[in-house]
Amino acid sequence: MQAPAYRYRDNPDAIRALVRPREVHRDVYIDDEVFRLEMEHLFANTWIYAGHASQAPNPGDFITCEIGGQPLLISRHTDGEIYVNYNRCAHKGTRIAGEPCGNAGKMFRCPYHGWAYRTDGSLLSVPLRKGYDGTGFEDTAMVRGLAPVKNFRVYRDFIFVKLNDGGPDFEAFFGDSLSTIDNMVDRSPEGRLILEGAPLRYMHRCNWKMLVENQTDTCHPMVAHESSAGTAVKVWKETGRNDRHPAIELLAPFTSTYKFYEEFGIRVWPNGHGHTGVTDSIHADYSEIPGYWEMMVDAYGEERAKAILGDIRHNTVYFPNIMVKGPIQTLRVFLPLAADRTLVESWTFRLAGAPDQLFARTLLYNRTINAPTSIVGHDDLEMYERIQTGLRADGHEWVNVQRLYDEDEEPDATVVVNGTSERQMRNQFNAWVRFMTQDMTGDMTGDMTGDVDPAAAALNPAPAAGAERPVA
Ligand code: FES
Numbered sequence: 001m002q003a004p005a006y007r008y009r010d011n012p013d014a015i016r017a018l019v020r021p022r023e024v025h026r027d028v029y030i031d032d033e034v035f036r037l038e039m040e041h042l043f044a045n046t047w048i049y050a051g052h053a054s055q056a057p058n059p060g061d062f063i064t065c066e067i068g069g070q071p072l073l074i075s076r077h078t079d080g081e082i083y084v085n086y087n088r089c090a091h092k093g094t095r096i097a098g099e100p101c102g103n104a105g106k107m108f109r110c111p112y113h114g115w116a117y118r119t120d121g122s123l124l125s126v127p128l129r130k131g132y133d134g135t136g137f138e139d140t141a142m143v144r145g146l147a148p149v150k151n152f153r154v155y156r157d158f159i160f161v162k163l164n165d166g167g168p169d170f171e172a173f174f175g176d177s178l179s180t181i182d183n184m185v186d187r188s189p190e191g192r193l194i195l196e197g198a199p200l201r202y203m204h205r206c207n208w209k210m211l212v213e214n215q216t217d218t219c220h221p222m223v224a225h226e227s228s229a230g231t232a233v234k235v236w237k238e239t240g241r242n243d244r245h246p247a248i249e250l251l252a253p254f255t256s257t258y259k260f261y262e263e264f265g266i267r268v269w270p271n272g273h274g275h276t277g278v279t280d281s282i283h284a285d286y287s288e289i290p291g292y293w294e295m296m297v298d299a300y301g302e303e304r305a306k307a308i309l310g311d312i313r314h315n316t317v318y319f320p321n322i323m324v325k326g327p328i329q330t331l332r333v334f335l336p337l338a339a340d341r342t343l344v345e346s347w348t349f350r351l352a353g354a355p356d357q358l359f360a361r362t363l364l365y366n367r368t369i370n371a372p373t374s375i376v377g378h379d380d381l382e383m384y385e386r387i388q389t390g391l392r393a394d395g396h397e398w399v400n401v402q403r404l405y406d407e408d409e410e411p412d413a414t415v416v417v418n419g420t421s422e423r424q425m426r427n428q429f430n431a432w433v434r435f436m437t438q439d440m441t442g443d444m445t446g447d448m449t450g451d452v453d454p455a456a457a458a459l460n461p462a463p464a465a466g467a468e469r470p471v472a
């Protein structure tokens, strides 16, 4: 039967019914309307990573991005501060900056009729301005210049924006999860990261959430990566060499056992954030880089340096769509383009003041694991695209996320669980429902500082027996 149009718009109950405690409906991955609502609600109601301040170190520098379908312009002004505006001329709507990054000099000049804006977005000049005399121009919003994004935050140089008002403030949204960013920054003897080089861009013909879920899916590496990482390790062993090849050192942990992953733990935080690798990690056993330890001891003292470098978290998901690896200094952004299209950007950071060799390892990791030319990333891509087509099959309408489910588990708790649990996936979908629906229900006002009503935050209970489809 043909599905009716607009089943989910303005229908928070239908959205809630897509997520059950142990399973999610396939429409969250394949339905075009759900995707459009994610852009309008989820990506506007949450704090979304937009870029890194080190990409715009000098006045006039800018970067552009798109969040929830909204083109944004991030710039460094002459006062040294970062500003975030909508990338749209106040006149007739022309996109002001067309490039991913650059330097605008003293002003942004619209390429259509030449309206000019200061690098904070305020209106500088309008050609032949006298034509607006007596027209009420001074009373319009245009006279202020580019429309600013009010809610943005630069946290240790990471720029996050929230397009909608209401909802949790920055600290409430991220809470203790910011410790992963802190740890990555603290790994620099100068306490500063420099995002360096262009990202590796990799198009995936699948839904963006599959990539986010995969970041804490620890039951796939020994299966999906057996043919790549497993073969690389086998071939290296056959050479009979005993030294540690830098690439093999990065690849070998992908062949770790179930026991390893079970024991290394997953920590979940409120609002959909979480990380793998609590007590151990695939990044725990890398070779020492000469001179780095001494630099860290000089900068922080021995005890603190040990604590920083001893925190070897694996993948930290910042809900909804980025993943950070502190010990290897990479950040992956999963950019949703359509229900079945996701652009993955994998970025690399240089630790300011640290030896070049560390950054060389970061680049090697990115090329070996995340690049379109890597051997590991292809394994995952193949799985995602098979899921995207497999989900069309009518045999099952629900996707299972119940590994190590406990019916007493509290939504939005901070807790450490078995490393093969799918608890973090359930955590993400719990947040997904809340941030998808909170402004549909008019619940964006008042105190949303993270003190979430457990009843409202709880995953929607399963519909009554026989109610198979989420929407009638
Ligand atoms: S559209 Fe930008 S100046 Fe006219």
Ligand SMILES: [Fe+2]
Pocket: 214, 220, 221, 224, 225, 380
């Ligand atoms: Fe993988």
